[in-house]
Amino acid sequence: xxxxxxxxxYLVKGQGQKAKMxxxxxxxxxxxxxxxxxxNNEFKFLINFQNQEVLQQIDxxxxxxxxxxxxxxPCSLEIQSSEAGDSALYLCASSxxxxxxxxxxxxxxxxxxxx
Amino acid sequence: GQQVQxxxxxxxxxxxxxxxxxxxxxxxxxSMQWFYQRPGGSLISVFYNPSGTKQSGRLTSTTVIKERRSxxxxxxxxxxxxxxxLCAMERGYNVLYFGSGTKLTVEP
Numbered sequence: 001x002x003x004x005x006x007x008x009x010y011l012v013k014g015q016g017q018k019a020k021m022x023x024x025x026x027x028x029x030x031x032x033x034x035x036x037x038x039x040n041n042e043f044k045f046l047i048n049f050q051n052q053e054v055l056q057q058i059d060x061x062x063x064x065x066x067x068x069x070x071x072x073x074p075c076s077l078e079i080q081s082s083e084a085g086d087s088a089l090y091l092c093a094s095s096x097x098x099x100x101x102x103x104x105x106x107x108x109x110x111x112x113x114x115x
Numbered sequence: 116g117q118q119v120q121x122x123x124x125x126x127x128x129x130x131x132x133x134x135x136x137x138x139x140x141x142x143x144x145x146s147m148q149w150f151y152q153r154p155g156g157s158l159i160s161v162f163y164n165p166s167g168t169k170q171s172g173r174l175t176s177t178t179v180i181k182e183r184r185s186x187x188x189x190x191x192x193x194x195x196x197x198x199x200x201l202c203a204m205e206r207g208y209n210v211l212y213f214g215s216g217t218k219l220t221v222e223p
Binding site for chain 1: 146148150156157158159160163199201203205208209210211212213215216
């Protein structure tokens, strides 16, 4: 069973507001991912970190999101100015490195509704 | 376009029947994973399967990387198997690209 903890479970924001969500990865997992799952079940990779460093991110994340994974603190993903199209389930996942340790373990997600 | 194609989109079975779910990848990949998700639930990793066949209880996954395909076989389905099964491929940095899922409904 996954031990990735995401908060809050639900988040409601108005357009233009900031939306921030947090993730505590499984203990000992140095790699953290953020994905967006929309209402059509489509997944979009947003960003990943190894320890505190960004490995990869997509353009949208670079422009409108800020994310960090400080040591000894939860990872966070923040949308600077929420748009209606940002309404989705935001999933955090963590993994080890190498071979079968690459298995991703997901949290329960933060469901964001932008009104 | 979709890099990961899953079929069927949905499947309805009677309890005890077997299910075969397919996943095809349009590009080369390093590895793949199968996940299970209940409505409103988190993703649960079912198999990490870079290649070959793996079995866990009633579930068997077979991946042929060179042919860019993977299958998930569920034998003797149970009502509790109902949910969405997603496959995902990995091409680098452990970033996953997901299919749209197969929604499985097992009826009594």
